[in-house]
Amino acid sequence: MFSRSTSLHFAAADTPPQLTAAVGELREVVELLDDGGDIDTPTEVVFAALHGLAPLRHDGRLRPDHDADRSRMFVRQFAA
Numbered sequence: 001m002f003s004r005s006t007s008l009h010f011a012a013a014d015t016p017p018q019l020t021a022a023v024g025e026l027r028e029v030v031e032l033l034d035d036g037g038d039i040d041t042p043t044e045v046v047f048a049a050l051h052g053l054a055p056l057r058h059d060g061r062l063r064p065d066h067d068a069d070r071s072r073m074f075v076r077q078f079a080a
Contacts, residue, residue, distance in 0.1 A: 023047060033079060046078060 009015050027043045034042075053070065056062050062070070 026050075030078075042078070049074060 008019065010019070023043065026047055027039060030043045030046055031039050053062075053074070057064075057067065
């Protein structure tokens with residue numbers, strides 16, 4: 001929705017190695033739930049969901065007393 005511009009390239013030849021490594025770690029976790037299909041798309045969806053939840057929570061734009069509920073819902077959705 002609202003974001004600052006960045007010169008970082010994602011999923012490109014010039015993606016910084018730190019970003020590639022971080023997404024690789026996330027991919028390994030998502031791969032545990034894999035059914036043998038495309039693993040990159042669900043990894044991108046998890047990354048996008050976390051990318052949205054984390055800054056909204058950090059900026060106080062979500063109800064702080066519902067963090068655990070959101071976490072459970074997030075895990076339940078992706079582990080189904």
